[in-house]
Amino acid sequence: MFISPAYAQTATQGASAMGLIQFAPMVLLFVAFYFLLIRPQQKRVKALQNAVAAVKKGDSVVTAGGLMGKITKVDETTVEIELAPNVKVRAVKATLAEVQTAGGAKPAND
Structure with missing residues (x-):
């Protein structure tokens, strides 16, 4: 070898x-x-x-499709969103992309 x-x-x-x-x-x-x-x-x-x-009535939301509005009714799997006065749509909770609770943010001090 x-x-x-x-x-x-x-x-x-x-x-x-x-x-x-x-x-x-x-x-x-x-x-x-x-x-x-x-x-x-x-x-x-x-x-x-x-x-x-934990979404509830009065919260501001943005859907995955880009719709912005306030929650007017909450069901088990769906929510009703008011986009404008007298314009309401129903959306599945899973399509919510952002939730801002009512009164959650403080206004800026000018």
Whole structure:
């Protein structure tokens, strides 16, 4: 044989350590993506789900289609939104993209 068994074993052990070192940046990249992208998005989704579940009459909402109005009636899965005086539409709660509670924001001090 051209290569002794001891030399061949040393070469394979070094290659496995090099593979682990090359894999480490991928793991660090995934951890960074998790904390910078995935986790904040999960928090936003959970906050929106809680806000939609707690929606009540008088809240201002924006639907996923871009309609803005006030809630006039709340059912189990649907809400009635007043877009303008005497203009009401029904929407599924799951399509609400933003909920602003009545009296939730303070006016700016001028």
